Amino acid sequence: MLADKINHIFKPNSTFENIIAIYNFDKELRLILFDVIESIEIDFRTKLIYNLSLEISP
Numbered sequence: 001m002l003a004d005k006i007n008h009i010f011k012p013n014s015t016f017e018n019i020i021a022i023y024n025f026d027k028e029l030r031l032i033l034f035d036v037i038e039s040i041e042i043d044f045r046t047k048l049i050y051n052l053s054l055e056i057s058p
Helices: 014-055
Strands: 002-004
Touching: none
Parallel strands: none
Antiparallel strands: none
């Protein structure tokens, strides 16, 4: 939202509501991505452990 970072001048039409909307969007996107990443991680660990257990006897 800054047009000039040195002098701290904001871009035209920058509002607090826009900042809040971007923050909320980022928060929701992060939650969705972490849910997907968690599913991928669990699936990967399960397949890795399964394959290792077949190759190495318990």
